[in-house]
Amino acid sequence: MFREAAEAPDVLAAQLAANRDVLSALAAELQRSPPPFVATCARGSSDHAATYAKALLETRLGIVTTSVSPSVGSVYSVPQRMRGALFLAISQSGRSPDLLRNAEAAREAGARVVAMVNVADSPLAALADVVVPLHAGPERSVAATKSYLASLSAILQLGALWSGDAALLDALERLPGAMRRAWDCDWSDAVDGLVPARNLYVIGRGLGLAAAQEAALKFKETCGLHAEAYSAAEVKHGPMALVGEGFPVLVLAQPDATLDGTRALVAEFRARGARVWAALPGPEGNLPVAAPPHPACAPLLLVQSFYRMANALAIARGHDPDQPPHLNKVTETV
Template sequence: MPATHETEDESMTDITNMRREIDEIPEAAARLLDGQSAALAAAGRALAEKDPAVVVTIARGSSDHASLFLKYAIELTVGIPVASLGPSLASIYGAKLRMNKAAAISVSQSGKSPDIVALAKAARDGGALSLALVNTIASPLAEMADQPIDIAAGPEKAVAATKSYVNSIVAGLAVLAEWSGDAALKAALAKLPDDLAKALACDWSALIAPLKDAQSLYVLGRGPSFAIASEASLKCKETSELHAEAYSSAEVMHGPVSLVEPRFPVIAFAARDKAEDSVVKIASGMAKKGASVFLSSERGEGTVLLPHVATGHPLTDALALIVPYYSVIEKLSRARGFNPDAPAALNKVTETE
């Protein structure tokens, strides 16, 4: 493990930017929902008027995981297929896209990654209704979009995205609620800041001991919770230099399960939705093989319970799971001797072509 400039005592007592930003998640969500309601409603109306046959998403990194969450949310709520487009289509290959019947949702913290901007422009030039979810409203991506939305997460100094990831999803869900007229989703979003505050109090510190010296782990989910698992996996790599692979709880059985052995760590994200039983079954099966399985469901057998908030809606229930995970991964990073604010190989804005 690489040497750091902090002693362990210092690294475990200093308050990091990442910690502060995790603690701001409920406030940031409330600020978005209260302050950007007009833009969110306008984007929802634009989607209803466009009535797209397909939606595409444009993003990388944590923003792409937010897009994956929104993919499941859109498909489950309005039944319209959603696909992720590779940014190289425009930036490298110069492809001309035929998107008269499509909507394109771009997600970016900075709004200035060249390949994201290029593909969003290609989609709009091809006829798509263009939405941009950005944390920097004065940016090339926002200026290019038909419907720019400030996700209002506020300044995010830590390299690893946390509150901007959550707010990107909250913004997308709010637009979806307006687009679909889904009263249950609107009600869930209205109480979401309070639910996120409750999620901050959920203690997942049981993960620290088995992961402090781990070399690898699996992170599982299904549907929207798979998007959460994908983000969780990335944060292991970004902040803790810990190899983690995210799988659908169904897909992991097609080969990867072969690597699961006694004490192999597994984190399984299960929301209160129709996929919960599926996740629980696979997680419990791995526990029977001797794996160290941590599961956000009371239904597991031989698993360690990860406390969670039941929000009353399957989409916000899944989203709330990332909050206690963020809290524990920040602690794990420091426990492994790293500074979660400044991963050695990463920058806050990644500008790829």
């Protein structure tokens, strides 16, 4: 896990160059014939990437993006109305039967199927109208790291090209360097504090919610630590009742219009006596953060810093981060 996560900056640099033509062509098609909506379909870490796609496409392009439950097609077999839609399937292996069935059903319903997949000759790729290889290379650790970050960067590149946002396109050129700086961020204070923990919240918002979801999953997978991800807004609708003296909270702040609200939430958590580790700029932050070349890049940097911390925490808690119990690298669900 440590080695593969450390490879992410080089993976992203190569991927952004390799996919420029295919994503430029796809973006041009989407500009000529805009879809009425975007439907994403994925599971696990890939579904967290889909959360990022929703936030990015809705905030940069104003196009409604929704997550399709794989069970609707694979278990309930109910056809969906998708004519003209963009169906974005995200997968590391491209082999899970439920994802394949839904991609097939979307194509039959008239959607344009785009597969973002690490195995470019997978069954999912064979079903797609457009294949966007993740170019992450083999992952031997069960916990996905570089393939998840490659999913985010592929989504980011598509969003930048589709929107034609010059600032975002420029930021892509600087993203690999920023990722290297993020890997060097020292989050060991959180490692020391979370060794005895049994539960925690991970907080994000907007573009950063996907980072919180991914962190919560990795806490479970690699560290044997129960963690739940919440939006900085949603946590106040009930879950805040559990937060009291010593309750651990990891906050992954997004440096955009959500930042002030997140800062206020950090203050509220601390006023309740919670033990808060906050990855945000300014005096409220006690975890260092790498400056993103664009706010939309921030979730990738935060996850990159988190992966290094999670690997260390797993070892400190006596777990093997590369071989979580009861899990396989490829999960095939129906």
